[in-house]
Amino acid sequence: MNRIGEKTVTFDKQPRIITSYTIVGPLEGLGPHALTFQEIMPDISLGQDTPEKTERLILEMAIEKTLQSHNLKAEDIQFLIAGDLLNQIGTSAFSARGYSIPFLGIYGACSTFCQALGLSCMLIQGEFAQKVLIGTASHYQTAERQFRYPIELNIQHVATNQHTVTGGASAVISVDGEGPRIIDATFGSITDYGLKDANDLGSAMAPAAFSTLKQHLTDTGRGLDYYDVILTGDLGIQGSKMLKLLLEQENYSGLERLEDAGVQIYGTNQQVGAGGSGSACVAVMTLGYLLNKLNSGKVKKALVIATGAMLSSLSVLQGDSIPCVAHAISIEG
Amino acid sequence: MNRIGEKTVTFDKQPRIITSYTIVGPLEGLGPHALTFQEIMPDISLGQDTPEKTERLILEMAIEKTLQSHNLKAEDIQFLIAGDLLNQIGTSAFSARGYSIPFLGIYGACSTFCQALGLSCMLIQGEFAQKVLIGTASHYQTAERQFRYPIELNIQHVATNQHTVTGGASAVISVDGEGPRIIDATFGSITDYGLKDANDLGSAMAPAAFSTLKQHLTDTGRGLDYYDVILTGDLGIQGSKMLKLLLEQENYSGLERLEDAGVQIYGTNQQVGAGGSGSACVAVMTLGYLLNKLNSGKVKKALVIATGAMLSSLSVLQGDSIPCVAHAISIEG
Known part of the structure; x- marks a missing residue:
C-alpha cells in the first residue's frame, strides 16, 4: 500500500510541480512577496462587467499561461x-470549458489547493495520469458578495475578519521533469468544535489544521523541525495564534517553523483585518513565495497545510457551526 | 499505465460495491422502482425545521446505515x-462531521455520484485505500429554493423542468468482498454548447453525455450492445431524446439499451415535468434499481453515465450558458 501510519499516503514516484503560474490583484501586489508572483493585475476588474467574470478570467489566464510556459497542450x-469558493464552483467549471481534459471538480473552500495537489499525486502515483493540471482562484468582491455583504453596503469589518485574496494559480504536476517533488500527503477529516462566528474563521479552522498536522507528524514520525517551513493557509493572525496555542499545549517544539500564507501575503502595513484568505491565498503563496524558496535552495523541505471552512451563507443564517477541514502536502526542493 | 484509449482509466483490481444504502422521499416511494430502495421516508421533513437540515439527515442516515449493514467502523x-448540490456542499460537510475519515469534497452537480465512484476506484487501484465510503443526497425543497424559486411562491414549472429527487445514497467500495465489480471509468471534460435555458437542463447536458459515452466506446472498443443496460442520469425525457438523436446521427446501434434514471424514477403517472434530477437521482437508481438487477443476475454488464449541469443561480442571472460534464462507470455483476 502507498500509505504510512493511519492516514498518510505516500508517493514514491515523487510527482513534480514542473510549471505553474500565479496572478494576484493590485492589493496583493503591494505585499512583501509580490515579486514572487508571475503577474499583478493592473486593476481589480480586468475590464469584466462583474467580479465573477473577472475571477473566471483570472483562472483562465492562470491555466493558459501555465500550459504555455511549458509548451504543453x-x-x-x-x-x-x-475548485473555487463560488456556489457550484462556477469559476472552475466555466474556466474549464476551453479544455478537452477530463474535469474533476472539487470543493474544499480554502483547502482546495492542497486537495487538488494531493489528488493529482494519487492519480500520478496510481498510474492514471502522467500530467495533471490543477487550478483555483478567488476574488475579494465575489467572496464578499457571496459570504458576507455586497461591498456597496460598506459594512464594518471586525478585526478577526480575513480579506479574500484576489488571485489565481495553476500548476502542472508530472511524473517526470524538473521541479520540487511531492513526497506524501495527509488528508484531514471534517473537524467541528462548534464555533459559529463567521467573522472569525481562523479560530474555527485552527483545530482542523492542528488535527491534520498532528496526524501527519505521527504518521511520518517527523517533528515540526523536520521541515524548514510549515506553511499554513489561511489561518490568518487569529487562527495562527490558536494553532500555536494548541501545539504548545502538547509540547511540540519547532513552532518557529510555522508561517501562514494569510498572515504574510499582505504584509503588516495594509488594513486587511486578520490577513488574507480565499482559495487563491495558499495557492499563490505556495506556487509563488514558497516555490521561489524551494527552487533557489533556501528551503529544502516544506509542509503546506491548507485549511477550509465549509460554511455557506445559508448554514450561517440557519445557526449552524462551521465544519472545517485541512489537508497537508509535503514538498521537497 | 492503468489506462486504455485516450481518456479511460481501468481497474484490474476490479473494486466492488460491497454494501450500500438508499433512502428516497415519499414521492419517489410511489415510483415503479420503490421496492429496490432500502428506505422510504414517511414525510418530506423527517421532523427537521428546514429542508437543508433534512437533506443533511438523509445523508447521515445513508452513511450510517451503509456502515452498519456491513459492520464497518x-x-x-x-x-x-x-458531494451534493447545495452551495459549498454543505450537506456533505455537515454530514461528515461524525466520522474521523479523511474527507474529499467534490462537486459535479448530478454527476457527483459517478465522480465519487470513479475516484474511489482510482484510490483503491492506486493502493491508497482498501475501502472508500461515498455518499450524496439531494432534496426537492432545498434545490427549488437554491436554483429556482422558494416553493411558497408557487411559480409555474414548464414541461422541460425536472423534479429534484429527495433522497440519499451511500456505498462502500472495497478491494475485496462480494458485490458488483467496477471495471473502468471515463471522465468527461466540460462541455458547453451555449444553451442557456435553466428550465431545460436535459438538453444542455445531452451533449456532455454523448461526448463521454462516445469517448468511452472508442477507448474500450465496445459498442452500445456490449452492455445490458446503459443508465444515464439525469437527462430526463427531453435530454434522453436529445442523446438518442445525437447517437442516431452517428449511426450507433443498440440504442434500446439506454435507460435514464430521471425518466424512470417517478414512473409515468406522476406530474414531475421531464422527470427526476438531483445528485441523489442517479445514485439511488444505481444503488437501488440497477444493483438489484446486477445482484440477481438480470443484468451482467452495465454502464452508468451521470451528467451534471454546473450552473449556479448567479451564472444564470448573469446571462451565462450552462457548462456540463458527464462521467461513465462500467459495472459488472
Whole structure:
C-alpha cells in the first residue's frame, strides 16, 4: 500500500510541480512577496462587467499561461482538477470549458489547493495520469458578495475578519521533469468544535489544521523541525495564534517553523483585518513565495497545510457551526 | 499505465460495491422502482425545521446505515468522498462531521455520484485505500429554493423542468468482498454548447453525455450492445431524446439499451415535468434499481453515465450558458 501510519499516503514516484503560474490583484501586489508572483493585475476588474467574470478570467489566464510556459497542450494532460469558493464552483467549471481534459471538480473552500495537489499525486502515483493540471482562484468582491455583504453596503469589518485574496494559480504536476517533488500527503477529516462566528474563521479552522498536522507528524514520525517551513493557509493572525496555542499545549517544539500564507501575503502595513484568505491565498503563496524558496535552495523541505471552512451563507443564517477541514502536502526542493 | 484509449482509466483490481444504502422521499416511494430502495421516508421533513437540515439527515442516515449493514467502523475506511448540490456542499460537510475519515469534497452537480465512484476506484487501484465510503443526497425543497424559486411562491414549472429527487445514497467500495465489480471509468471534460435555458437542463447536458459515452466506446472498443443496460442520469425525457438523436446521427446501434434514471424514477403517472434530477437521482437508481438487477443476475454488464449541469443561480442571472460534464462507470455483476 502507498500509505504510512493511519492516514498518510505516500508517493514514491515523487510527482513534480514542473510549471505553474500565479496572478494576484493590485492589493496583493503591494505585499512583501509580490515579486514572487508571475503577474499583478493592473486593476481589480480586468475590464469584466462583474467580479465573477473577472475571477473566471483570472483562472483562465492562470491555466493558459501555465500550459504555455511549458509548451504543453491539452492532449498532454490527463486530468484537470479545479475548485473555487463560488456556489457550484462556477469559476472552475466555466474556466474549464476551453479544455478537452477530463474535469474533476472539487470543493474544499480554502483547502482546495492542497486537495487538488494531493489528488493529482494519487492519480500520478496510481498510474492514471502522467500530467495533471490543477487550478483555483478567488476574488475579494465575489467572496464578499457571496459570504458576507455586497461591498456597496460598506459594512464594518471586525478585526478577526480575513480579506479574500484576489488571485489565481495553476500548476502542472508530472511524473517526470524538473521541479520540487511531492513526497506524501495527509488528508484531514471534517473537524467541528462548534464555533459559529463567521467573522472569525481562523479560530474555527485552527483545530482542523492542528488535527491534520498532528496526524501527519505521527504518521511520518517527523517533528515540526523536520521541515524548514510549515506553511499554513489561511489561518490568518487569529487562527495562527490558536494553532500555536494548541501545539504548545502538547509540547511540540519547532513552532518557529510555522508561517501562514494569510498572515504574510499582505504584509503588516495594509488594513486587511486578520490577513488574507480565499482559495487563491495558499495557492499563490505556495506556487509563488514558497516555490521561489524551494527552487533557489533556501528551503529544502516544506509542509503546506491548507485549511477550509465549509460554511455557506445559508448554514450561517440557519445557526449552524462551521465544519472545517485541512489537508497537508509535503514538498521537497 | 492503468489506462486504455485516450481518456479511460481501468481497474484490474476490479473494486466492488460491497454494501450500500438508499433512502428516497415519499414521492419517489410511489415510483415503479420503490421496492429496490432500502428506505422510504414517511414525510418530506423527517421532523427537521428546514429542508437543508433534512437533506443533511438523509445523508447521515445513508452513511450510517451503509456502515452498519456491513459492520464497518470509521477506522475500516480510508477516505470519505461526498458531494451534493447545495452551495459549498454543505450537506456533505455537515454530514461528515461524525466520522474521523479523511474527507474529499467534490462537486459535479448530478454527476457527483459517478465522480465519487470513479475516484474511489482510482484510490483503491492506486493502493491508497482498501475501502472508500461515498455518499450524496439531494432534496426537492432545498434545490427549488437554491436554483429556482422558494416553493411558497408557487411559480409555474414548464414541461422541460425536472423534479429534484429527495433522497440519499451511500456505498462502500472495497478491494475485496462480494458485490458488483467496477471495471473502468471515463471522465468527461466540460462541455458547453451555449444553451442557456435553466428550465431545460436535459438538453444542455445531452451533449456532455454523448461526448463521454462516445469517448468511452472508442477507448474500450465496445459498442452500445456490449452492455445490458446503459443508465444515464439525469437527462430526463427531453435530454434522453436529445442523446438518442445525437447517437442516431452517428449511426450507433443498440440504442434500446439506454435507460435514464430521471425518466424512470417517478414512473409515468406522476406530474414531475421531464422527470427526476438531483445528485441523489442517479445514485439511488444505481444503488437501488440497477444493483438489484446486477445482484440477481438480470443484468451482467452495465454502464452508468451521470451528467451534471454546473450552473449556479448567479451564472444564470448573469446571462451565462450552462457548462456540463458527464462521467461513465462500467459495472459488472
